[in-house]
Amino acid sequence: MSLAGGKSEGEFEVRIGPPWLTRFEKARIIGIRALQIALGAPVLVKIEGNTSPVEIAEKELKEGVLPIVIVRWTPGGRYQEIPLKYLRLHP
Template identity: 50%
Template sequence: HVGPPILTRFEKTRIVGARALQLSLGAPILTPLPDDVIDVVEIAILELEAKAVPISIRRTLPDGLYMDIPITVLQRPRILK
């Protein structure tokens, strides 16, 4: 693997932002939600916690070597909020 086996805070932020944008533009919600959740950022965080986000991480090294890693194989950090 390229980089740590965990999802970094920067990657998490980028994924949540990208997924929130997709949801705000009408993308389908991919996980069951509590009735009180309507904010797209909260929905994106819940989808990330459930590993239901269809996004991969591309990690690049200075020499140009890169690896696309699905988020399902990365461990989440202990604190997500």
Template identity: 45%
Template structure:
């Protein structure tokens, strides 16, 4: 394999389990006093889960997902590279289900 070619061995999207883990972990951090990565003063709600979802949608979370390669080794892939259009629509639908007047 050439050095110029980057081999992608991961699925180019987050699974529903990874989404739940990422949002849950960040919401727990926020609930325990971690500073939000967005300005929450203009949000109509201060729910840690909603803030975590918005941070994820904006690509601000400095988290990575550990994916196994075919040779048995692992690769750390930034969450921002794995957030697909389907993932975004799903997360936006969750925010919409909490109230139509709640926009970010």
């Protein structure tokens, strides 16, 4: 059962978990995106010089250009799909 709520794009509400990206979600996103870049995926930000895939993935995450959706689950089997642009980056 989804908790999407049927709201329009400007009224999105994070209902499961904190309103920021957890350190575990951040690590997974950076790792997966770095692997994609290493395997030849197009880079979504402007890079200067010789930059590692991990540094590029971190820059893409900071600039908010990744079209990624986070799925958060509850123990009861409910879930919410949260577009990355609605989650704040935790310092």
